[in-house]
Amino acid sequence: MTTPPPFSRARENNKQPILEHLRNIFTAPATVLEIGTGTGQHAEYFATALPHLLWQPSDHPDNLWQCEQRLQEAALPNIAPPLGLDVGAAKWPLAEANAAFSANTAHIMAWPEVQAMFRGLARVLTAGAPFCLYGPFNYGGRFTSESNQAFDAHLRAQAAHMGIRDRDDLIHLAQEVGIALEADHPMPANNRLLVWRQARAH
Template sequence: MVSLPYSQACENNKQPILARLKEVFVGPGTALEVGSGTGQHAVYFAAALPHLTWQPSDHPASIETCRPRLAAAALANLAEPLVLDVADTVWPLTQADMAFSANTAHIMSWNEVEALFHGLGRVLSPGAPFCLYGPFSYGGRHTSGSNADFDRSLRARAAHMGLRDMDDLQPLAEDTGFYLESDTAMPANNRLLVWRRR
């Protein structure tokens, strides 16, 4: 049996994320996932949310990681993954009904985070939700010692990485046509932010 790319974090957080997505992604439509990684979230959420077409995507350098798992799952509502560099001014899809991204904002550069919100502002319709999962800081303060350690380790790996602060995300969201609908505590000092397109 061929071993598939695997993330323990995806296994740990998929159930609590799904519980929240069931409350937010209520209508039929296309859900764009930005940064599908191993494809574990895509397969799990598509199977649990059959009213959606789940659209995986990832950066050109990472897109091949998700393909084996998506192909093995062969779910009717799981679309072929798209090559998506958020920094591109033209994205490979022009419209989505909702969007999801997990553990990406702290790996992207701040310019890429800005590009993510600008891009979603172009493809999401008014009223559409964008669920962003991960660890965040508030007012320059980390919510736990483990998050502070994680932030230091990210910045040591690459200067462009690091936990994003809500004091920076809120104005960016406002500038790109989103408002914060909810901020839900999740396991392991993570949050699930629901931004809504104005």
């Protein structure tokens, strides 16, 4: 019997609400860099629903195995082979992308890695390219719900570098590298979809 690929209940639950927004954001043919592909459920689902996109999965080299079986079995023509991506590397394995997507990564990464992610996106995204960042966020230093506060405590108990990021800190960080916040969409389970736009040409 074939072992099923790794599965994330959270990704299964949020993929349709996210897709409803991506349909209106990723409207033109594009290469979409996904940072933190994880189990590959988002890659498979979004690439199936948005065939005009070339979906480029990526994850830290140590985690890449999580998506490989699922994406190989899906064998979709518009999913590129997944890339090993360390966001802190001076050079990323993809030179250019027309869009980017990342879900539930900012609170897992250490803050210097979040900074490196935005700097890297500023290097590879074409002018006007959107970046969709999904997850829980704080506002003005405050949690938006008791469940998010409990989740933050759970994260920090696992590792001190993890924790829910504040939207104001992200806005400031993004502005430094020429990326602007364009939209902020409420999502189920006290999550948000932040839509950023690359303002600068390479």
